[in-house]
Amino acid sequence: MKLALGPLLYYWPRQSVLDFYADLAEAPVDSVYLGETVCSRRHELRLDDWLEVSKVLADAGKEVVVSTQGLIESESDLKVLRRIVRQSVDGAPGFRVEANDMGAVRLLAEAGARDWIAGPTLNIFNPATLQLMIDAGATRWAVAPEMSGAALAEVRAVLAAPVETEVFAYGRLPLAHSARCFTARHFNLQKDTCEFRCLSIMDGITLRTREGEPFLTLNGVQTQSARVHTLLGDLPAVRQAAEVLRISPQGADTRRIVELFRAVLDGAQAPAAALAASRELMVEAPCNGFWHGRAGVEQYVAA
Amino acid sequence: MPNPIELVCPAGSLPALKTAVDHGADCVYLGFKDATNARNFTGLNFDPPQMREGVAYAHARGRKVLLALNTYPQTGNWPSWTQAIDRAAEFGIDALILADPGLMDYAARTHPQLRLHLSVQGSATSYEAINWYRERFGIQRAVLPRVLSMAQVGSVVANTPVEIEVFGFGGLCVMVEGRCALSAYATGESPNCNGACSPGKHVRWEDTPRGMETRLNGILIDRFADGERAGYPTLCKGRFEVNDETYYALEEPTSLNTLELLPELARIGIRAIKIEGRQRSPAYVAQVTKVWRAALDKLARGGAEAFSVLPAWMAELNKVSEGQSHTLGAYYRPWK
Structure with a gap:
């Protein structure tokens, strides 16, 4: 079972990002997803910087994936996308691409890429659509977080040939994408003149109900759950249904979270104990409802 | 003279369909009474x-009927969607509005004569994405998500042979x-898989003593x-x-x-304008269709230079708007 570090969804200062990946290069993860997937205005690291980071990680024996932006709006977004695809096919160092919209799928197919990852925003919910992606060159399926473990198993059961499957296993859930920046809105700014106010907000801004209950997280144009989705306690079932677990970077202690997952997978720690140990490392209460086919916000414990 | 813009109106029921046709819709769009469409609400939609009857009514008056099958089927319920496609072909539906690539593949193979539109639920915001659906499944129209500025919409139109429809x-x-999985997160039911957002149940x-409170699966949404x-x-x-600031953190109730x-939409080559609201009453459909028909006719007669919005149109539309207010959304950059 592989552990993957998902793309960094927040906007951290350049040095924090570099330090983060230097640290994680030493952590027991197998794959690392790099690149800006949330907002094209964020520029602490440009594509060339990400490629520099990728060398460090590759030297440490990690598989590097570059993720494409979830919402493509402009011609300049497409230029970045084309560069990523070209670099992945022709460039050195090489890397695989995670396609996060059908434009990326088209460009990868056109470039002859045959070893890419179908990202969680492609809305792959059934075997027919997954097979189309496999036929187009996808060799890993990153499942949409809202899909349940049972639904995922049904898809895999009827596939002509198995495909490596990756499940969102830890982190605040990326729930929605907008053209509007909710962080800028919070500061009464327009997106075009946002002053990059999301910079250094390491885990996003918590949105609460009027009863003070943490509900969502504002992360620029992305809306996340406030709760931290974690499958640490569900790993015995999860490992039957997937080959890769995605851990989403958080402001602090990501490496320790990775180590807890590794410890459970290696049989060195019991799932319940690891879940309990992770609680103090989490920015908010845990949830796992999506995996169990329930509301994502729920923390479900089988009777 | 470019092609006139088609007016695509919502029909959540047979009376709404007839109302839309009677008030000047060029096309109506509708769904079956199940999770195969993104407005899966009790009391809404069509049985066979x-x-x-709806198709016959529209066709007798020279109008088109589009069927929304724009949710994502899963392994177990897949046959419900393919059966819906087969029935659409049998009923003489003019085009299918689909989001799922697997279903498009099925439709293109099984009913090659059926015209395919890419649903807004397909999240295609660039011409590269739209052209992928064109190359793979021969889609003839795409409905754009409500996130692009006018210049970005213009760039999409200029770089694809696919007709572009936008929400009006x-x-x-x-x-x-x-x-968007917000509804799935709060309730377990999503637009993608269940055809419902913030479902009524x-x-x-x-x-309460604090005021009227509205909750969704127990979560306080407003007071x-x-x-x-x-x-x-x-x-x-x-x-x-x-x-510590209480406000509409994501969006106001607005239309x-x-x-x-x-x-401007005509100038950049938009082919169709979609009116949202299959969950709304026939009275809403009548009001909105009437105003937009008048506006499109005025544009067709006088051209863009002579076009102006009548204050009476805005007054009529504001009456049926959510929160009695309206926005240009992403077309207006400061909205973002």
Whole structure:
């Protein structure tokens, strides 16, 4: 079972990002997803910087994936996308691409890429659509977080040939994408003149109900759950249904979270104990409802 | 003279369909009474006899009927969607509005004569994405998510042979359609898989000493003071606390209204305008269809230079808008 570090969804200062990946290069993860997937205005690291980071990680024996932006709006977004695809096919160092919209799928197919990852925003919910992606060159399926473990198993059961499957296993859930920046809105700014106010907000801004209950997280144009989705306690079932677990970077202690997952997978720690140990490392209460086919916000414990 | 813009109106019921046709819709769009479409609400949509009657009514008057099958089927319920496609072909539906690539593949192979439109739920916001669906499945039209500026929409139109349809009026999704799991997170039911956002069965209205409270699966979405109009708890349109400030953190209860952009939309080559609101009453459909028909006719007669929005049109549309207010949404850059 592989552990993957998902793309960094927040906007951290350049040095924090570099330090983060230097640290994680030493952590027991197998794959690392790099690149800006949330907002094209964020520029602490440009594509060339990400490629520099990728060398460090590759030297440490990690598989590097570059993720494409979830919402493509402009011609300049497409230029970045084309560069990523070209670099992945022709460039050195090489890397695989995670396609996060059908434009990326088209460009990868056109470039002859045959070893890419179908990202969680492609809305792959059934075997027919997954097979189309496999036929187009996808060799890993990153499942949409809202899909349940049972639904995922049904898809895999009827596939002509198995495909490596990756499940969102830890982190605040990326729930929605907008053209509007909710962080800028919070500061009464327009997106075009946002002053990059999301910079250094390491885990996003918590949105609460009027009863003070943490509900969502504002992360620029992305809306996340406030709760931290974690499958640490569900790993015995999860490992039957997937080959890769995605851990989403958080402001602090990501490496320790990775180590807890590794410890459970290696049989060195019991799932319940690891879940309990992770609680103090989490920015908010845990949830796992999506995996169990329930509301994502729920923390479900089988009777 | 470029092609006239088609007016595509919502039909949540047979009376709404007839109303739309009678008031000048070029096309109506509708869905079956199940999870195969993104407005899967109790009391809404068409059973097969109603659909046959609706198609006959529209076709007798030279109008088209589009069937929305724009949710994502899963392994176990896949046959419900393919059967819906087969029935659409049998009923003489003029085009299918689909989001799922697997279903498009099925439709293109099984019913190659059926015209395919890419649903807004397909989240295709660039010409590269749209052209992928064109190359793979021969789609002839794409409905754009409500996230692009006018210049970005123009760039899409200029770089694809696929006809482009945009939303002109109605309830506004603030998130990219097809990329929103907020309802799934709060209730377990999503637009993508269940055809429902903030579904009614999870809604509670409670009159409390603090005011009228609206909840979704127990989660407080908003609280209304005496005299405030308590709106439906669509979860992106509630008031929440962020850093101790209480406000509409994601979006106000408001409707999209692009009437004033009509000349510009025509100039860049938009092929169709969609009116949102299959969940709304025939009275809403009548009001909105009438105004947009008048506006499109005025544009066709006088051209873009002579076009102006009549104050009476805006007044009529504001009456049926969510929150009695409207926005240009992402077309207006400061909105973002």
